[in-house]
Amino acid sequence: MDNLKSLLAGALSGLVSEYADIRIEESEHAAIVYRGRELDQIGRSFEKGGCIRVFHRGNWGSASFNRVDDKLPGLARDVAQAVEALPERPESLGKSPALTDAVTVPEADDPRKVPLAEKHALIKRYNDILLRTAGITTTMSVYHDSFRRTSFLSSEGSFITQETVYTGFMCRAVARDGTNVQDYSDSFGKTQGFTSLANREPLVERIAKVAVDLLKAEPVPAGKYDVIIDPLLAGVFAHEAFGHLSEADFLSTNERMRELMKVGIRYGVDDLTIVDDGTMPGERGSFRYDDEGTAAERTELIKGGRIAGHLHERQSAQRMGEKVTGNARAISYRHAPIVRMSNTYIEPRAFNIEDMLDSVERGLYVCGSRGGMTELESFTFSSQYARLIEHGRQTKMVRDVVLSGNVFETLKSIEMIGDDLVMFGGLGGCGKGGQSPLPVGLGAPHLLIRNVVIGGR
């Protein structure tokens, strides 16, 4: 480690620049993919590379590389020279303390210690559960794990080494009845070891069951409904519809949104608090330090119904005159970090699901997410399935339920917040600026929202 530190320090020494950092990453991945009965992919890969960033007179320059060797000082000089040649801009970096730390993963959580045969047996077992369910015609099951060690050194004196693990799986079941084809998928994944994936049979069985049940579901008639959304869909809403608007790199380029997202503006009931928290133990979006060497934090985005904060990297924090929040993240050494969420969730409150059902005369209980689109404050999300609520009771399953609306109006229409926060991770992640998938966590309790526009497909 001392060798690496002196190699990196050598690369940054003598640069005529206000700030520079260098990040080296070594990682190891295993991936297994089943499609139906066929093992489609099984492989392991090894990566090593890094990224140099230089900041000078308001401009950034960066270079990523695979060869970690004595040519690094030359590469760093090239980047610094390129940045020096640029016209000055009125930008500077927010303060982040210089730190020295070494974060390690407990040996029991290290997926490299688990033989490939065990990983294969696990995902095959889950895939077989799907395949033997009557009505399921095809499947896709994916296992993935990674172990990563990053070393970060900055010209301000930070030196941080950090290990991270991810393990997870995803299962998708396709059910068919004649020309009626329905599918359902779900995933599980955290910054924890391989053992956290064991005993997930109930989740897998549920995937198969919902896919088959969807064959009998009818498309929902379009209209306005009172809806109860499940923790997963509510979490996706918190991340996609609202969380991205809190990212300061975006806000700093969009004046109108900056006005709409000003601290103090009310968008919800007193009970509504939305948080981004990179410090939650074991969650998919957790980390100790971000890729600028700033410690992960808990940041309240909405507190008591009012805008309370934004997510920052060092430059955006300085530009907006706010605190650096430790949200500068890169998917790998190939990229410079940009402002990203970590674990984004809505805090739980007092209501239980029965309270919510009791207060809905006619509505929908909407579950899961198939993805969607957001454009500024407008959003459209497809759910995975829903059930009609009639006189406070869940009745038949319906499908093709698409929710759309304006995020600020929708936040204002949240009437009840449940007591049952669930956090989700899974295998996928967030995509932004060509960097996908970045591991993130999201979650919420059940929410009751009045008058949501539901489009049939």
Next chain:
Amino acid sequence: MEDRVLALAEARGAQAEVFCSDGNLTTVEFRAGEFHSQESRLTCGYGLRVAKDGRVGYSSSSNPDRIEDLVQAAIDTAAYGKQCRFEFPGPCVHPAVKTFDNRVIMLSAQKMIEWGRELVDALRSRLPELKLDVTIARSYRETALVSSAGLDTRFSRAVLELYATGLVVHDGLVWISEYENLSSGAAPAIGAIADRMEQRAILARSRARLVTGSYPVIFAATAVPDLLSPLLVGVNGKQLEKGVSPLGDRIGQKLLDEKITIADDGLRDFGTRSDPLDAEGVPRRRIPLFDRGVFTGFLFDLATAGACGVESTGSAARDYSAQPQPGPSNILLLPGTAQLDEALAGIREGLLVHECIGGGQSNVLAGDVALNVSSGHLIENGKVTGRVKDTMIAGNVYEMFANVAAVGDTVRDLGSYHVPFVMFPALKVATRD
């Protein structure tokens, strides 16, 4: 390094192939008329494919300290791998193709920034309301391949491309994009790019209306790839192997209009996907896909060719981190005889499409497309008038290309597509007007 990996794999009783990709990418970017960033990316990694006990294993690494582990992982995965139905190719003579120019390799980032600034300045004076993003990217990649069959070769490619996207806010948002393949080493024709963008920005100022119906539609060269890409899914040997290509048993049948001749040409000078050999060391060639409307064949790599009982067409594509897959190189739609002015003159009411979004969101394997026309103009009595809004073209590309009114006489170099305009006599156009 390649030789060491090969020797280690062979020492464990495997036939092996080592693919190494070593390259760099330099990108300069302007956003909304301002310089935004300069970035470089240096990439070097190894992919090891082994055939052991009749099965294929794979692993990849960009970490030279983990070569032993790379070899062990490839051998381990072979135990679960697919049956090996091909042999690694041996040495061959490289076909002639120009894939780099020294002016491109030596080009400085400063020069790239200068070009970007020239384009920004040229348009700023003409169209102050235009918000212009410019990206200029230069990539250089050296590929090395060694195998147990005696292959030991390397080849390189340098690509230089300019992308410009202008945003005009005028009765909604209008995006205007331009592209130049500069790989042959010539400097960009900044004036001509600015002229084209200006012309379209001016046309975007006047709004035109077209009611839903069936109209003659001209797809400008820039929009033709949206229609060709579903065909390229159909001709992919992987889809044939899986038994899902709609072209499965149709070689020799006339499926498209006789004005349509499409080829995949990996040997086009300075094509952005040109190489002497494919990513498995099989010589690139020009592969006819549709000849005057008749379907002539699929694109194969070694594995899909082996599974289908044919020879590889030299169409393997890959990055070091993944196993090869068949894929298109440079796609040519051969020019016809029509001139744009004449084609326009014959239209009383129709649509000229420059750019679409939403390609790839429908059942592309079946050839279905649902394209949102993001930049398109009304044609009235032979003249291009204003911009149309909220306009969709949905259909099936196999049906669309079966009835073509005209194919343009001039091919536009769009990097991996070299295509003229195509005019269809009648397509369904849906609008909100």
